[in-house]
Amino acid sequence: MNSEELTQLNNNQLGLISVKDLDELESMAPDKRKAYVGRIAAVWDLIEKELENAIRLQVDYAIRQAKSWEDVLVARGSINGLAVILERFSKLNQEHFENTKPKEKFDKHEVI
8 A cells, every 4th residue: 555545545534535625614604613613612622632542542553553564554544634633623722712812902091
Protein backbone atom coordinates (compact mmCIF):
# COMPACT_ATOMS: atom_id res chain seq x y z
CA MET A 1 0.00 0.00 0.00
CA ASN A 2 1.61 3.28 -1.10
CA SER A 3 1.05 6.66 0.57
CA GLU A 4 -1.58 7.80 -1.94
CA GLU A 5 -3.59 4.62 -1.39
CA LEU A 6 -3.25 5.04 2.36
CA THR A 7 -4.42 8.65 2.18
CA GLN A 8 -7.41 7.63 0.09
CA LEU A 9 -8.21 4.81 2.53
CA ASN A 10 -8.09 7.26 5.46
CA ASN A 11 -10.27 9.75 3.60
CA ASN A 12 -12.81 7.03 2.87
CA GLN A 13 -12.77 5.92 6.51
CA LEU A 14 -13.38 9.51 7.61
CA GLY A 15 -16.03 10.04 4.96
CA LEU A 16 -13.95 12.74 3.27
CA ILE A 17 -12.89 13.32 -0.28
CA SER A 18 -10.33 15.87 0.87
CA VAL A 19 -9.59 18.04 3.89
CA LYS A 20 -11.48 20.87 2.17
CA ASP A 21 -14.65 18.91 2.93
CA LEU A 22 -14.22 20.10 6.51
CA ASP A 23 -14.60 23.72 5.36
CA GLU A 24 -18.35 23.51 4.78
CA LEU A 25 -18.73 26.07 7.56
CA GLU A 26 -17.25 28.77 5.34
CA SER A 27 -20.55 29.10 3.50
CA MET A 28 -22.68 28.98 6.66
CA ALA A 29 -24.57 32.11 7.71
CA PRO A 30 -22.73 33.94 10.53
CA ASP A 31 -25.47 33.42 13.14
CA LYS A 32 -25.74 29.71 12.32
CA ARG A 33 -21.96 29.36 12.41
CA LYS A 34 -21.82 31.02 15.85
CA ALA A 35 -24.48 28.62 17.13
CA TYR A 36 -22.62 25.65 15.59
CA VAL A 37 -19.27 26.51 17.15
CA GLY A 38 -21.05 27.24 20.43
CA ARG A 39 -22.44 23.70 20.49
CA ILE A 40 -18.98 22.32 19.82
CA ALA A 41 -17.50 24.46 22.60
CA ALA A 42 -20.15 23.15 25.02
CA VAL A 43 -18.77 19.61 24.67
CA TRP A 44 -15.15 20.45 23.78
CA ASP A 45 -13.69 19.00 26.97
CA LEU A 46 -15.36 15.65 26.20
CA ILE A 47 -14.37 15.68 22.52
CA GLU A 48 -10.77 16.54 23.31
CA LYS A 49 -10.50 13.83 25.96
CA GLU A 50 -12.02 11.14 23.72
CA LEU A 51 -9.96 12.01 20.64
CA GLU A 52 -6.71 12.21 22.61
CA ASN A 53 -7.50 8.84 24.20
CA ALA A 54 -8.20 7.32 20.78
CA ILE A 55 -4.88 8.69 19.49
CA ARG A 56 -3.03 7.19 22.49
CA LEU A 57 -4.68 3.83 21.86
CA GLN A 58 -3.67 3.90 18.19
CA VAL A 59 -0.09 4.86 19.07
CA ASP A 60 0.04 2.01 21.59
CA TYR A 61 -1.33 -0.39 18.99
CA ALA A 62 1.18 0.72 16.35
CA ILE A 63 4.10 0.37 18.76
CA ARG A 64 3.18 -2.76 20.68
CA GLN A 65 0.66 -4.84 18.79
CA ALA A 66 0.97 -4.27 15.04
CA LYS A 67 1.72 -7.54 13.31
CA SER A 68 2.84 -6.06 9.99
CA TRP A 69 4.02 -2.84 8.42
CA GLU A 70 0.56 -2.39 6.89
CA ASP A 71 -0.95 -2.52 10.39
CA VAL A 72 1.43 0.28 11.38
CA LEU A 73 0.49 2.31 8.29
CA VAL A 74 -3.22 1.96 8.96
CA ALA A 75 -2.67 2.95 12.60
CA ARG A 76 -0.65 5.97 11.48
CA GLY A 77 -3.45 6.93 9.12
CA SER A 78 -5.97 6.62 11.93
CA ILE A 79 -3.76 8.77 14.16
CA ASN A 80 -3.47 11.39 11.42
CA GLY A 81 -7.22 11.37 10.84
CA LEU A 82 -7.96 11.74 14.53
CA ALA A 83 -5.39 14.55 14.76
CA VAL A 84 -7.07 16.39 11.86
CA ILE A 85 -10.42 16.18 13.63
CA LEU A 86 -8.89 17.20 16.98
CA GLU A 87 -7.22 20.22 15.39
CA ARG A 88 -10.42 21.22 13.60
CA PHE A 89 -12.56 21.05 16.72
CA SER A 90 -9.90 22.90 18.68
CA LYS A 91 -10.01 25.76 16.16
CA LEU A 92 -13.81 25.84 16.28
CA ASN A 93 -13.71 25.89 20.09
CA GLN A 94 -11.27 28.81 19.97
CA GLU A 95 -13.50 30.58 17.46
CA HIS A 96 -16.38 30.33 19.94
CA PHE A 97 -14.34 31.99 22.66
CA GLU A 98 -13.25 34.72 20.26
CA ASN A 99 -16.94 35.28 19.44
CA THR A 100 -18.01 35.44 23.07
CA LYS A 101 -15.25 37.36 24.80
CA PRO A 102 -16.35 40.85 25.79
CA LYS A 103 -15.27 43.61 23.49
CA GLU A 104 -12.73 45.89 25.09
CA LYS A 105 -14.06 49.37 25.66
CA PHE A 106 -11.70 52.20 25.02
CA ASP A 107 -12.45 55.58 26.47
CA LYS A 108 -9.84 58.11 25.39
CA HIS A 109 -10.92 60.36 28.27
CA GLU A 110 -10.54 57.74 30.99
CA VAL A 111 -7.61 58.23 33.33
CA ILE A 112 -5.23 55.29 33.40
